[in-house]
Amino acid sequence: MKKYSNEIADESSSHQKRRRQMLFCSLLPLSFFTTLVNGKPDIPVETPVELYPMGSSSPSNLALVLPRPLADARQLSANITDYLMSEKLDGVRAYWDGQQLYFRSGRVINAPSWFTEKFPSHPMDGELWMGRAQFERLSGAVRRQQAQDKEWRQIQYCLFEYPLAAGDFRLRLQKLHNIVEVLQVPWLRVIPHESLKSVEQVEARLKQLMLQKAEGVVLHLASAEFEAGRSEFVYKLKPQHDAEAKVISIHSGKGKFEGMMGALELETPEGKRFKLGTGFADEQRRNPPQIGSFVTYRYRDLTSSGLPKFASFVRVHQPE
Template sequence: MELYKNKCLSELNTQGKVRRQFLCCALLPLNFFSVMTNGQAHDAIEMPAELPSVDRDSSSTLALVLPQTLSDVRQLEPNIADYLMSEKLDGVRAYWDGKQLYFRSGRVIAAPTWFTEKFPAHPLDGELWMGRGQFERLSGAVRRQQANDDEWRQIQYCLFEYPLVTGDFRQRFMALQNIVQKLAIPWLRMIPQEPVKSVAQLEAKLKQLSLQKAEGLVLHYAKAEFQAGRSAFVYKLKPQHDAEAKVIAIQAGQGKYHGMMGALLLETPEGKHFKLGTGFDDEMRKNPPEVGTLITYRYRDWTANGLPKFASFVRVYHPE
């Protein structure tokens, strides 16, 4: 595993040319910073004196790092101590290019001017977030053509990546943390990163977050250089799996659901059909997703026929 990581890191380090152009914030004196999680301070790490940026064609797509799904944390052994873990927020991915906020799809987010006017002139990556269990409210707010100030005052921009900057993930995180502290914008904050020491610690953290109705964990390989696209060094870990499927029929409800939707008939990307009847509130049953809509569902495992076990509705899926 270690040889594989070293080989991958070597390949990443040789990709692209590096501009030796220092970020203005990196020229300031850099102090020690302790990552805080659950009220506990971790060992301080000295900030790098400089973090030059990476050459990139401005006409290309957003420089997003996309995680892989991890089904078993033991896959990371024996290098698990090289990872940092953070809560996976139930938010909307948002990329700041130095001028505007964008959805993952590249569509502009109509954020209020006051929300972004003091943001730095270099890229940031993170999640717009209202709190656990507030995804539907958040999604409605950030997708409006005309921003509602009252809604946006409840939104935070929670950062986890410093795009297009050299240095490993730990260095990028620390540099970005330093910038966020200096900006002191109330709704701009970092997602805390906690060192992983063992599989047992990671599993305990996942269980704790699950009980608190959190989405799960994200694991970053601390020594990884920045590279956009699907990453071999970032993983998402959830207590349950989720996936998307298309609504192909709406079945009428019976009994207490008479006159409402009883279940949705769904089609997976592989062409398999199954019925989904749990996870809906009464409002959703009265106004179910239309045929052709993509929805996200959560499940525990697969049956021998390749259908999801214990599936339940999560939300209407927005590809952004």
């Protein structure tokens, strides 16, 4: 276990070299800010880099940091104090490239102009969020072709990363706090992070969040420099696993579910098939997901044959 933990935290010289090649050359002081004619604050930041080809209408490769799933916080017990912990919001990932908001897939998010008009001209990464247990309502609002102001007035943009910025994660968070403080945009905030002293602190916080219908926690190595892609320094920890599978058939209900859907037959990307019959509201049973669509489900563990244990429906899966 100690060897595993040390390997997680070890930053080899080759990784350091690759990260430095991605970083900006320097950070100008955030001590003086002015406002341009168009209302965007002129916040001195690192020299921008080209995220996508000239003339492209949307990014082909956003600078996203993707966390790895963690089964147990004790896997990091040898150096848990090196990490910062935050709540994992059940929101929609949104990347601001300095001009436009994008889904994780690179598709444009049709946010109202007033929502982003004071955002800075450098990248920011975070979650669009309406609150705990509000994902379905949020998802419908942010995916409309025509944004509705009434819905967007209830949405916050919660930041957790300053893409491509110099410095370790702790410093990048401080930069985000400085920027948000200057901008004074009511719906723009930084997700709170706390320093860790023990694995028990993580477990207690996770238990507390579960009672509040939160999704889980994220653990980020405080000393990690920015590196896009699936990260070896960022972990997501949830009490249950989740995954996506394709609907291949719909089984009719019996008893109290007579005349409605009783269960979905799903197929995983690995070709495993199983029935999913719990977690559905009556309205979802009356109008079940279509055959060929994908759904997200939660489960505790896998059987020896690779099938999910205690699987429960979460939502119809959106590609972004």
